Structure formats: structure tokens, C-alpha cells
Amino acid sequence: MKFIGNKIFIAFLIFFAGIKVYALDVVYPTAYNVNINASSTFFVGNTNPEEILTINGTKIDVHPSGAFAQKVPLNIGKNVFTICSGFDKKVYTINRNAVLTVSYNNSSKIDNFKKFDEEKYVYIKNDGTALRSTPVEQGINRLSHLEKDVILKIDGEMYGLYRVVLAENNYAWVNKKSVYENVVQEDIEPAKLIAKYFDQINHSKFYKIKLTKRIPYYVEEKDNELILHLFNIDGRESVIPVKLKYNLAGYDAYYERDNLVFEVKKKLKLYKFKPLKDITIVIDAGHGGSEKGAVSCLRDNEKDINLKIALYLYKELCKKGATVYMTRFTDEFVSLNDRVKFSNDKQADIFISVHANSLPDGKDPMKERGTSVYYYYDEAKPLAESILNSIVGKVKTKNDGIYQRSFAVVRNSRALSVLIETAYVINPYDIILLNNEKFQKNCAKAISNGIIEYLKSIQVNQS
Ligand SMILES: [Zn+2]
Numbered sequence: 001m002k003f004i005g006n007k008i009f010i011a012f013l014i015f016f017a018g019i020k021v022y023a024l025d026v027v028y029p030t031a032y033n034v035n036i037n038a039s040s041t042f043f044v045g046n047t048n049p050e051e052i053l054t055i056n057g058t059k060i061d062v063h064p065s066g067a068f069a070q071k072v073p074l075n076i077g078k079n080v081f082t083i084c085s086g087f088d089k090k091v092y093t094i095n096r097n098a099v100l101t102v103s104y105n106n107s108s109k110i111d112n113f114k115k116f117d118e119e120k121y122v123y124i125k126n127d128g129t130a131l132r133s134t135p136v137e138q139g140i141n142r143l144s145h146l147e148k149d150v151i152l153k154i155d156g157e158m159y160g161l162y163r164v165v166l167a168e169n170n171y172a173w174v175n176k177k178s179v180y181e182n183v184v185q186e187d188i189e190p191a192k193l194i195a196k197y198f199d200q201i202n203h204s205k206f207y208k209i210k211l212t213k214r215i216p217y218y219v220e221e222k223d224n225e226l227i228l229h230l231f232n233i234d235g236r237e238s239v240i241p242v243k244l245k246y247n248l249a250g251y252d253a254y255y256e257r258d259n260l261v262f263e264v265k266k267k268l269k270l271y272k273f274k275p276l277k278d279i280t281i282v283i284d285a286g287h288g289g290s291e292k293g294a295v296s297c298l299r300d301n302e303k304d305i306n307l308k309i310a311l312y313l314y315k316e317l318c319k320k321g322a323t324v325y326m327t328r329f330t331d332e333f334v335s336l337n338d339r340v341k342f343s344n345d346k347q348a349d350i351f352i353s354v355h356a357n358s359l360p361d362g363k364d365p366m367k368e369r370g371t372s373v374y375y376y377y378d379e380a381k382p383l384a385e386s387i388l389n390s391i392v393g394k395v396k397t398k399n400d401g402i403y404q405r406s407f408a409v410v411r412n413s414r415a416l417s418v419l420i421e422t423a424y425v426i427n428p429y430d431i432i433l434l435n436n437e438k439f440q441k442n443c444a445k446a447i448s449n450g451i452i453e454y455l456k457s458i459q460v461n462q463s
Contacts, residue, residue: 022048022066024088027295028426035095036074038361043083043092044069044297044426051086061366067297067428069365115156119165121188121233122179124150128412131216132173135161140376140404143172143218145412147255150214151187152179153233166216166231190234191215194258203249203349207240207262217260219253221378226251228262249349249458250379252414263414268349270455274321281322281451282348284409285310286355286419289333294358296425298435302356303331305434309422310354312444320448340412348415350383350451353407356434357400357421365426370398374419376411378404383454384418390450395442397423397433420447 026045029036046066047053053060053068060070072081074096081092127147134141135158152174154162161173191213199206207228220227228240242264250265269278285307287293293302310326317324325346327339334342343351357372359365371391373384384402392399400421410417422443423430433439 022051022086024053024083024085024090025299026083026090026092027297027299029092029094032091033093033095035097036361037097038074040071040073040364041094041361042069042071042359042363042365042426043081044365046298047085047088053083053085055081055083057082063428063432065298065428065432067431069297069426069428071364071366113156113158113163116154119153119155120181121183122152122154122162122174122181123183124148124152124174125178125180129174129178131164131218132161135159135163135173137161137175138406140406142406142411144216144253146174146216147214150216150255151183151233152216164216165235166229167235167237170231170237172216172218187213188233189213190232190236202347203266203268204347205242205264205266207242207264208256209240209260209262211258211260214255214258214260217253219251219262226264228253230260250377250414250416265349265416267458268455270452270459271321275452275455276317277321279322279349279455280325280346281317281350281352282325282327282343282346282413282415283310283313283317284327284339284343284351284353286353288328288331291333294356294425296356296431296434297428298431300425300431300435302358302425305356305422305425305440306354307331308437309440309443312441313352313354313447316444316448317451320452336408339409343413343415343417348413351409351413351415351417352387352447352451353409353417353419354447355419355421357424358426359424365424366428368400369424369427369430370400371395371423372400372421373402374405374407374410374421375402376404376406376417380410380416380418382457383416383451386454386457387418387420387447387450390453391420391422391443391446394446394449395433395439397430 024047026043028044049062049064049066053062055070060068062068076096076098079094083090124146128145131143131146132141133143153165155165156163160176162176164172164174166172191211194210197208215232217230224244226242230238249268252263254261271277287303314324314326327342328334359368373388375381375384388402407419410419423434425431
């Protein structure tokens with residue numbers, strides 16, 4: 001009997017698949033039973049726009065495309081939601097735990113600080129280890145990214161980070177797990193300066209300092225000056241100031257063997273005809289392959305939208321004379337590290353990462369819309385502003401702001417780097433735009449214009 005029942009069921013399925021175009025498709029939450037520890041979440045998906053959509057009996061607005069997005073409050077404990085559209089009915093159980101949130105104070109108060117009886121020395125395990133200004137493992141508190149084998153003097157710990165003694169009354173923090181401690185006595189001789197070099201290649205000036213060992217450093221940005229601070233393990237500090245006669249176009253400091261290299265980018269020139277002919281740009285279409293990015297209310301994958309806009313941007317920038325590279329041309333997985341490495345290998349002047357936005361639980365996907373641009377280093381802020389103004393002006397998306405955020409691709413690229421969230425895939429109105437070819441093309445044009453406007457502005461500001 002069961003066998004026959006299945007057969008009938010399959011016949012019904014085939015029958016319905018042929019005529020039933022719409023079915024209630026809930027994209028988020030992604031399962032019928034989930035744990036969400038926030039005061040609210042949302043139902044995002046699509047259905048037949050002709051049918052009435054309800055959540056626990058309350059009517060929900062459906063966009064003419066069928067897309068919907070509805071915020072729902074969550075009580076602590078079990079929350080049951082019944083979502084209905086036409087003959088479709090789905091029941092979701094969402095559990096919210098009472099969570100204890102631990103917030104670390106970013107101030108210099110160090111109540112939980114455990115000071116060691118005596119100072120110790122440690123070595124950094126891997127390249128790219130963050131040296132931080134506060135004992136917090138996140139946020140905009142990175143002084144520099146140190147390389148493997150940089151030696152650090154530490155005098156205590158808190159919240160899983162060691163306190164690094166840079167100089168007298170000058171401290172930094174490093175994750176305990178990112179260092180190793182088998183330092184022998186002769187290792188702790190102070191580093192000696194062997195030689196200094198100066199070099200200029202392409203768009204960069206290089207100040208190179210050859211040392212007997214790797215010691216910590218960071219770069220301080222001032223109005224018309226960059227200052228490289230170098231800290232020897234006996235507590236002595238050296239400074240290398242570089243006066244800027246032009247608007248800063250980017251800088252970096254890093255070790256190449258025992259040479260500390262301080263690279264300062266020269267001003268980017270703009271030409272009348274083919275304005276970008278002197279400029280190398282890397283376009284980074286966010287996500288790809290197995291990594292889909294955000295999923296829209298209509299079930300589009302962010303990775304595909306990003307690639308379409310990135311490809312139009314590629315054409316635009318080539319037309320303007322730039323040397324342009326893409327971190328991916330097709331739907332393939334590329335790691336964040338490889339994207340950064342690619343950009344640095346190509347010696348890109350500008351790095352543009354193209355994404356489309358989504359939201360975490362606790363936000364309202366009907367209220368959040370529009371375009372936002374992110375930067376990490378202050379020198380990229382004017383570029384971020386210029387691109388945002390250009391997009392909002394041309395494609396009329398809501399201005400969702402520019403923000404300083406610690407995104408790995410933006411933080412680790414040596415180029416002037418920004419990340420663009422073109423619009424929200426999770427918003428029923430924005431997703432219509434994102435899927436529109438004309439919008440994609442105009443968005444690409446606007447990004448290209450934003451880059452040119454930025455370059456124009458730094459030509460004028462030149463002192
Ligand atoms: Zn993304």
C-alpha cells in the first residue's frame with residue numbers, strides 16, 4: 001500500500017509542478033527549527049503576489065514580484081510562527097536563549113590585567129599578526145600587521161592577549177595564541193641597524209632599513225606626514241618621518257627578510273584623454289563558487305549579482321584607459337587571502353570589492369536599503385565618499401553611508417581599497433534593482449565616475 005501511495009504522491013507532484021508557478025518559498029530562516037539569539041529576526045522569501053500572506057494571522061505586504069521581508073520580534077524561549085500563503089502553510093520554531101553578552105571596554109582601564117613578575121620575550125608565529133592598541137580582538141584597533149619572527153617584549157596579559165612593551169609607557173596588545181615563547185638568551189640582544197636604502201619603482205617610493213632582527217613597528221598618519229615608529233627590544237624608539245607633498249595614495253610597512261620596507265605610494269595622475277591610463281585597478285567580485293554570499297528574497301545568489309556588476313565595471317574602466325584585473329571572471333571560489341595576494345602582486349593602485357548587502361538578525365529588512373561603501377585606512381575615505389556620491393547620484397539608491405570597517409580584503413590590500421555594498425539583496429525593492437541589467441550597468445558606470453572624480457579632487461588639492 002505504501003508503495004502505491006508514494007506513486008500517487010509522485011503523480012500529484014508532477015501534475016502540480018506543471019501548473020503551479022508559485023509556492024511559498026521561505027529563504028530565511030533557513031530551517032524550520034533554529035536557535036537565534038537576538039531580540040528579533042525576519043522572514044524573507046517569495047510567494048504568489050496574488051495570494052494573501054500571513055504570519056501568525058497578521059497580513060504581510062508582498063511586493064508585485066512576489067518578494068517579501070518581514071521583521072518579527074522574538075521572546076526568550078520558544079517562538080512559533082505559522083506562515084501562510086494560499087494553500088501553503090509552514091511552521092517555524094525559533095528558540096531564543098537568554099545569553100549573557102560580555103562587552104569589553106575599549107578604554108585604557110585595565111581592571112583584569114595580570115602583570116608578570118618579570119618581562120618576557122616572544123616571537124610572532126605567522127605573517128599578518130595584528131598588533132593592537134587595546135586588549136580587544138576586533139575592531140579598528142590595529143596598529144600594524146607584524147610578520148613571522150618579529151620579537152616582542154611582554155609584561156602581562158588580559159582577555160587572552162599579551163601586553164607588549166613598545167617603549168616606556170607605550171604599550172600594545174597581541175593575541176597569546178599568535179606567538180611562541182622558546183626564546184633563548186642571545187635572542188634578546190637589541191637589533192642593530194646595518195644599512196638604509198631609498199628606492200623608487202612605478203608608483204611607489206621605498207625606504208628600506210636593514211636590521212639584524214625583526215622588531216615591532218607601526219605607521220602613524222598625520223596631516224602632511226607619515227611617521228614610521230620602530231621599537232627596539234631595549235625600549236629605544238626610532239622614528240622615520242616622511243613629508244607628503246601630495247595627497248596620500250596609500251602606504252605600507254612590511255619585512256622582506258630582515259629589511260623593514262616602508263612603501264609610500266606616489267600621487268596618482270589623471271590624464272585628459274583616457275584619464276586612467278596610468279592606473280592599475282583590481283576589481284574583486286565578492287564570493288564565488290561554493291561561497292554564494294547572501295541569498296536574496298527571490299533566491300538569487302549574491303555572488304552572481306556581484307560578478308555581473310564587476311564585469312560591467314571591468315568594461316568601463318578599460319574604456320577609461322586603466323589597466324584592470326579581476327580576482328575572478330567566472331563563478332569560482334577564490335579565498336580572501338588569494339584576492340589580497342593577487343592585488344598586491346599586480347601592484348594595484350586601487351582595489352574595488354563589489355558586494356551586495358544583507359542583514360543580521362535584529363534588523364529590519366524593509367527599513368534598510370541602499371548603497372554603502374567601506375574603507376579601512378583613512379587615506380581611502382575620500383575615494384569611498386566619491387564612489388558613494390556617484391552611485392547615489394546616478395542610480396538613485398538610498399544613501400546608506402560610508403563606514404570604516406575591518407574587512408580582510410580592504411585591510412590587507414596595499415592598494416587604495418574600498419568595498420561597495422551596491423544595495424540589499426534582502427530588501428524586496430532593492431533586489432528588483434540589483435537584478436536589472438540597466439541598473440547593473442549604471443552602477444558600474446557610477447563607480448568608474450566616482451574613481452575619476454576622486455582622482456580629479458586630489459589633483460586640485462595638490463600642494
Ligand atoms: Zn558579500
